[in-house]
Amino acid sequence: MLWEYLVIEKTLNSDKLNELGAQGWELVAVVSPGHFVLHYFFKRLLKE
Template sequence: MTWEYLVVETTLDSAALGELGAQGWELVAVVSPGHFVLHYFFKRPARG
């Protein structure tokens, strides 16, 4: 299976997370490389 990935570097609320989930994105990690900074990593099966 081939995957596509998305990295979001902005704080997301539950509505935004729900919208990404509805688009097929699965949250796989949240990393905080600095204070008050979050990076969200998503994946979903590649469409094709």
Template sequence: MSAHSRWQYLVLDLRMKLFDSQATQLQRVQDELNRLGLQGWELVSLIPMPGAFVQRATFKRAG
């Protein structure tokens, strides 16, 4: 990729469901990450949001 490449960014909140098992939650997140990966998105950061069952995920892809 050249130094002048442009990037697209996508920010999503991945919500954990309170009553789902850990295995179910992990599978749901993996399925979503795989779906986005097939569209060319690469996960670049994952930040837990204070006071919520939410992880903020930032993705990028060449645009």
């Protein structure tokens, strides 16, 4: 299995999270390296 990854470094609302989920992205982690900053890490199967 091969994966592709996506990192988004801004706050996402539920509509955007649902849109990414519909595209096959799975949220695997959310990290806050500083105040009011969120980094979202997603993965999905690589389409060959």
